[in-house]
Amino acid sequence: xxxxxxxxxxxxxxxxxxxxxxxxxxxxxxxxxxxxxxxxxxxxxxxxxxxxxxxxxxxxxxxxxxxxxxxxxxxxxxxxxxxxxxxxxxxxxxxxxxxxxxxxxxxxxxxxxxxxxxxxxxxxxxxxxxxxxxxxxxxxxxxxxxxxxxxxxxxxxxxxxxxxxxxxxxxxxxxxxxxxxxxxxxxxxxxxxxxxxxxxxxxxxxxxxxxxxxxxxxxxxxxxxxxxxxxxxxxxxxxxxxxxxxxxxxxxxxxxxxxxxxxxxxxxxxxxxxxxxxxxxxxxxxxxx
Ligand code: PMP
Numbered sequence: 001x002x003x004x005x006x007x008x009x010x011x012x013x014x015x016x017x018x019x020x021x022x023x024x025x026x027x028x029x030x031x032x033x034x035x036x037x038x039x040x041x042x043x044x045x046x047x048x049x050x051x052x053x054x055x056x057x058x059x060x061x062x063x064x065x066x067x068x069x070x071x072x073x074x075x076x077x078x079x080x081x082x083x084x085x086x087x088x089x090x091x092x093x094x095x096x097x098x099x100x101x102x103x104x105x106x107x108x109x110x111x112x113x114x115x116x117x118x119x120x121x122x123x124x125x126x127x128x129x130x131x132x133x134x135x136x137x138x139x140x141x142x143x144x145x146x147x148x149x150x151x152x153x154x155x156x157x158x159x160x161x162x163x164x165x166x167x168x169x170x171x172x173x174x175x176x177x178x179x180x181x182x183x184x185x186x187x188x189x190x191x192x193x194x195x196x197x198x199x200x201x202x203x204x205x206x207x208x209x210x211x212x213x214x215x216x217x218x219x220x221x222x223x224x225x226x227x228x229x230x231x232x233x234x235x236x237x238x239x240x241x242x243x244x245x246x247x248x249x250x251x252x253x254x255x256x257x258x259x260x261x262x263x264x265x266x267x268x269x270x271x272x273x274x275x276x277x278x279x280x281x282x283x284x285x286x287x288x289x
């Protein structure tokens with residue numbers, strides 16, 4: 001496998017970062033996960049825009065333009081001959097001193113991995129996930145801006161550990177006020193009385209690219225949509241529930257905390273969104289060749 005690392009495509013055995021890199025020492029950096037379908041990179045410009053916005057929000061000055069990063073990403077996919085897969089693009093603060101001070105890290109480091117990913121087993125896309133609510137809360141937006149896709153994922157990892165320990169594949173994370181924020185790596189949607197609902201970003205959700213696609217599709221499919229604060233009650237009493245994310249794609253949820261949602265089977269709205277998403281994802285995007 002060829003990895004793009006600081007301007008060069010190198011063999012994976014050569015792709016190494018410093019132990020003084022603040023991405024490693026402190027989670028100081030930003031990243032993106034991007035999918036490739038049928039030889040095209042899905043929503044590439046949007047991902048790179050979010051990456052640059054995340055970097056800007058943490059005062060990480062980048063020596064590359066968005067157009068250059070788009071090109072490096074496509075080059076990495078091409079170098080690995082991938083037609084379908086998953087790209088991990090990481091920018092770290094770079095190597096510096098052992099203290100926190102990011103101004104003592106002179107140069108950010110960027111690497112791009114073009115590989116594959118599978119979050120949930122195939123049958124869960126057909127039968128739906130049974131998920132739990134975890135005790136680990138999302139940090140307040142004033143503590144860690146939810147829009148910033150930073151390398152600081154310990155909060156999400158602790159939530160994932162709770163899910164695994166409860167024999168579930170995913171966990172709903174609430175914010176400090178008890179409102180639903182998102183899952184450990186996915187945004188959450190509900191269908192209630194024919195309406196599509198999703199938590200507000202300010203309730204602690206990442207401004208997901210797949211989330212934006214679903215909102216776009218809702219308009220196309222004529223499904224009324226609202227972003228609002230949601231509680232566990234709203235999930236328990238919803239007709240349908242599904243999660244979205246680049247790695248997860250669109251996946252139905254049929255139970256929360258052992259309580260059945262709707263009929264306990266993936267519903268018709270979820271099926272329509274799932275189909276429309278795959279149709280769009282496999283027919284649009286930035287060509288690799
Ligand atoms: N929430 C979190 C915490 C995530 O890490 C992700 C992406 N993996 C998402 C939501 C979904 O975002 P996207 O659709 O942009 O992949």
